[in-house]
Amino acid sequence: GESVGLHLPTLSVQEGDNSIINCAYSNSASDYFIWYKQESGKGPQFIIDIRSNMDKRQGQRVTVLLNKTVKHLSLQIAATQPGDSAVYFCAERNAGGTSYGKLTFGQGTILTVHP
Amino acid sequence: DAGITQSPRHKVTETGTPVTLRCHQTENHRYMYWYRQDPGHGLRLIHYSYGVKDTDKGEVSDGYSVSRSKTEDFLLTLESATSSQTSVYFCAISDERYEQYFGPGTRLTVT
Numbered sequence: 338g339e340s341v342g343l344h345l346p347t348l349s350v351q352e353g354d355n356s357i358i359n360c361a362y363s364n365s366a367s368d369y370f371i372w373y374k375q376e377s378g379k380g381p382q383f384i385i386d387i388r389s390n391m392d393k394r395q396g397q398r399v400t401v402l403l404n405k406t407v408k409h410l411s412l413q414i415a416a417t418q419p420g421d422s423a424v425y426f427c428a429e430r431n432a433g434g435t436s437y438g439k440l441t442f443g444q445g446t447i448l449t450v451h452p
Numbered sequence: 453d454a455g456i457t458q459s460p461r462h463k464v465t466e467t468g469t470p471v472t473l474r475c476h477q478t479e480n481h482r483y484m485y486w487y488r489q490d491p492g493h494g495l496r497l498i499h500y501s502y503g504v505k506d507t508d509k510g511e512v513s514d515g516y517s518v519s520r521s522k523t524e525d526f527l528l529t530l531e532s533a534t535s536s537q538t539s540v541y542f543c544a545i546s547d548e549r550y551e552q553y554f555g556p557g558t559r560l561t562v563t
Contacts, residue, residue, distance in 0.1 A: 369550055371550075371552075378557075379556060380542050380554035380555050380557050381542070381554045382554070383551050383552075383553060426494065426495075428495075439510070440497075440552060444492070444494045445494065
């Protein structure tokens with residue numbers, strides 16, 4: 338899995354499988370989290386967000402799970418398609434001190450979907 | 453890209469020359485941000501703006517300045533470009549709801 342600030346892992350899946358991308362965050366004061374998708378040569382694209390008072394949120398084919406006890410965030414993609422191939426990274430919003438409101442981004446996970 | 457454009461999209465410049473990158477939004481969002489993205493470092497905040505003429509530094513602001521004279525435009529200036537500033541630069545915007553939307557990026561090469 339991914340940890341904010343560390344190296345870039347990879348995940349390879351077959352088309353139609355479910356994908357799970359993980360992210361460990363370090364700031365227990367973070368109150369808001371976002372998942373982004375970045376395709377080659379493009380800017381990051383917002384996928385889904387979740388506030389710290391929730392533990393699960395669902396979107397279209399995506400689900401984000403938040404476990405504050407272990408400071409872990411995951412993105413689940415159902416029925417993964419070749420068009421889902423991209424770099425996925427999480428971001429956390431700092432909720433205290435001089436960094437209030439700023440996002441800290443993880444390095445990302447490379448998802449490759451094989452037809 | 454949520455009504456965000458960046459110009460230029462690609463630029464090659466020489467060490468020591470000034471460079472200005474432009475971010476333009478049509479969403480009327482209050483907050484605007486400049487990030488750089490480098491392998492091994494992810495996205496790092498350079499400067500951000502919380503209103504017209506209101507800006508503040510991010511974590512990697514040395515060597516960069518910004519200006520925001522209109523809601524829709526946020527300029528990033530490298531006063532004297534160095535090779536370490538070779539990177540992909542992204543602009544982002546947000547309203548009061550926290551999620552940030554990114555532009556298409558500018559690839560800058562300093563030779």
